[in-house]
Amino acid sequence: MTAPIQVNSFRTGPDERGHFGIYGGRFVAETLMPLILDLERAYAEAKADPAYRREMDGHLKNYVGRPSPLYLAERLTAHFAGAKIYFKREDLNHTGAHKVNNVLGQIMLAKRMGKPRVIAETGAGMHGVATATLCAKFGLKCIVYMGAVDVGRQQPNVLRMKAMGAEVRAVESGAKTLKDAMNEALRDWVTNVSDTFYCIGTVAGPHPYPMMVRDFQSIIGIETREQMQQEEGRLPDSLIACIGGGSNAMGLFYPFLDDRQVEIYGVEAAGHGLKKKHAASVAGGKPGVLHGNRTYLLMDDDGQIEEAHSISAGLDYPGIGPEHSWLHDVGRIKFLSATDKEALAAFQLCSRMEGIIPALESCHALARLGDIVSNKPKDHLMVVNLSGRGDKDLDSVAHHLGGKL
Amino acid sequence: MTTRIDRRFADLKSEGRAGLVTFLMAGDPDAKTALAILKALPKAGADVIEIGMPFTDPMADGPAIQAAGLRALKSGQTMVKTLAAVRAFRKDDDTTPIVLMGYYNPIYIYGVAKFLDDAKGAGVDGLIVVDLPPEEDEELCLPALAAGLNFIRLATPTTDDKRLPAVLKNTSGFVYYVSIAGITGAAAPDVGQVHAAVGRIKRHTKLPVAVGFGVRSAKQVKDIAAGAEAVVVGSALVNAVAKSLDNKGKATGRTVKAVTNLVSELASGVRGPKKAK
Numbered sequence: 001m002t003a004p005i006q007v008n009s010f011r012t013g014p015d016e017r018g019h020f021g022i023y024g025g026r027f028v029a030e031t032l033m034p035l036i037l038d039l040e041r042a043y044a045e046a047k048a049d050p051a052y053r054r055e056m057d058g059h060l061k062n063y064v065g066r067p068s069p070l071y072l073a074e075r076l077t078a079h080f081a082g083a084k085i086y087f088k089r090e091d092l093n094h095t096g097a098h099k100v101n102n103v104l105g106q107i108m109l110a111k112r113m114g115k116p117r118v119i120a121e122t123g124a125g126m127h128g129v130a131t132a133t134l135c136a137k138f139g140l141k142c143i144v145y146m147g148a149v150d151v152g153r154q155q156p157n158v159l160r161m162k163a164m165g166a167e168v169r170a171v172e173s174g175a176k177t178l179k180d181a182m183n184e185a186l187r188d189w190v191t192n193v194s195d196t197f198y199c200i201g202t203v204a205g206p207h208p209y210p211m212m213v214r215d216f217q218s219i220i221g222i223e224t225r226e227q228m229q230q231e232e233g234r235l236p237d238s239l240i241a242c243i244g245g246g247s248n249a250m251g252l253f254y255p256f257l258d259d260r261q262v263e264i265y266g267v268e269a270a271g272h273g274l275k276k277k278h279a280a281s282v283a284g285g286k287p288g289v290l291h292g293n294r295t296y297l298l299m300d301d302d303g304q305i306e307e308a309h310s311i312s313a314g315l316d317y318p319g320i321g322p323e324h325s326w327l328h329d330v331g332r333i334k335f336l337s338a339t340d341k342e343a344l345a346a347f348q349l350c351s352r353m354e355g356i357i358p359a360l361e362s363c364h365a366l367a368r369l370g371d372i373v374s375n376k377p378k379d380h381l382m383v384v385n386l387s388g389r390g391d392k393d394l395d396s397v398a399h400h401l402g403g404k405l
Numbered sequence: 406m407t408t409r410i411d412r413r414f415a416d417l418k419s420e421g422r423a424g425l426v427t428f429l430m431a432g433d434p435d436a437k438t439a440l441a442i443l444k445a446l447p448k449a450g451a452d453v454i455e456i457g458m459p460f461t462d463p464m465a466d467g468p469a470i471q472a473a474g475l476r477a478l479k480s481g482q483t484m485v486k487t488l489a490a491v492r493a494f495r496k497d498d499d500t501t502p503i504v505l506m507g508y509y510n511p512i513y514i515y516g517v518a519k520f521l522d523d524a525k526g527a528g529v530d531g532l533i534v535v536d537l538p539p540e541e542d543e544e545l546c547l548p549a550l551a552a553g554l555n556f557i558r559l560a561t562p563t564t565d566d567k568r569l570p571a572v573l574k575n576t577s578g579f580v581y582y583v584s585i586a587g588i589t590g591a592a593a594p595d596v597g598q599v600h601a602a603v604g605r606i607k608r609h610t611k612l613p614v615a616v617g618f619g620v621r622s623a624k625q626v627k628d629i630a631a632g633a634e635a636v637v638v639g640s641a642l643v644n645a646v647a648k649s650l651d652n653k654g655k656a657t658g659r660t661v662k663a664v665t666n667l668v669s670e671l672a673s674g675v676r677g678p679k680k681a682k
Contacts, residue, residue: 029465029538183463187465190464190588193586288510303484
């Protein structure tokens, strides 16, 4: 399954039924099937409508604040004494993470489809905040499902969502984290079929979500190409991003997939370690079906889904986007992992050396940086997707470091 | 080819009444008690038996069935044990149809071909797999039909006339009409709307139609039965199990009786009052 397969292009998926190789698909209850087909149609129409694209570009520029800078991290580069390290600064977007790129596209689509009510699931709360933000801007009702554990560890984001008029519903079932929030959001959708748009936060779920979210997030990689050309006169040599569901990673990677000389690294959350509780679905899981798609999942021998664990609420999910699963199998993305402890160390290093407080999610990518760049020549250009800012994690980090920030 | 399901619906038709379909979770609250309940169901008045295959993430189910699945998993239920329960049931009963209902992942991980072999061998008659719409028929539906099992599809209030033919195409045994847009155990359906919807489905198929989701009383069973071939009750029965447990969640002397009493009462809705007691 992991032996590289020869393919002509890595950018042709999904097929018309939503498959990336054996992954993806539309594994949903019949009640939702007509809704998903409607969404697929509506998205295809919007995509073909230049006015939709124009409006989106305007909001990306003036509301989100794009393009986000490509920043040369000089002190970290000197610290590791290897490749040149650039940060793609998604943390500087309005709402503080890459999530807004996708939410903008989906909320504009909700508006087009005449759906007055928007639901979303959230882990770290960044997707919830982005959804609450754009629902406020576009005047839509917003309900965010969030695991009760995450409500506890991401209070600042809960308050931000409430401040913008969203209703945050704490989910008490299962492990009370992202997986359970997604179950509850699906239950809401199945109940409120006529007026509700489900705004999924990552490149997962039933077709067309993985494709649609990827398309919206691809702005990250498209800008990175242009910016690196301007800065260095050529493409980067390697890319690295953290992967939970994998939307920030897919957004950076997708425009580079067919530039085969560009090395691509995805970093999963190894939690307490890959032999203990973790959230690394590729490293520790196998293909299965959950939440509308076939993909790598953490599960037991009887097909029961296992609870994931990561210090980072945004990576605390037992699955991964189906396109990532395929890109792993065909050998285009190299998957690595970082533990909670390594992420915390990277949090401190980046904050102190660059004056940038990264989200704990992004810290997983930063944690693997040293291993890779140290073995590269000084003219090697590496881009890290700094997917979000870490203000939301300060309490949690202080707690894990025993009060010593 | 006729199956136990086909024969049971033919019998019900000749008796001139609708059937009662019961849903309970395999291994809830433990394998032994669940088997005792299963064996007692036909006598209590169940015409068709649905057995839930527990899953950690039942996206279309309400709190009652979610909790039942977790109770079963906690007590060690597995697919192997679920199939063993069907085999044990078949030793004494070769006529009551058994339908396994659940989500795809546990079947996929068990292995589709092996699952179909083992299910057929154990005496299973049909499958309802909530997260396999017609768009994914190649996964399990077509192999199941080829193996001689019925594949029972859900039709819902969102399944319009344009889509119904696709939903009905590879459906066999009966059609399960989900009476509300929602999760199991939710609000009671409006009887008038249900009858209209069943009438709409019947214009597209000769298959029997069973109606479920939100049905919990004998009165509702009776009202819905007036316009359908069968009525499904699930969450109410699962709740009867839950209420009979001790404070540690273990079965008590009341558990089996709690379920069979409720099944008898619900069965009065399809059999007339004379058998209510």
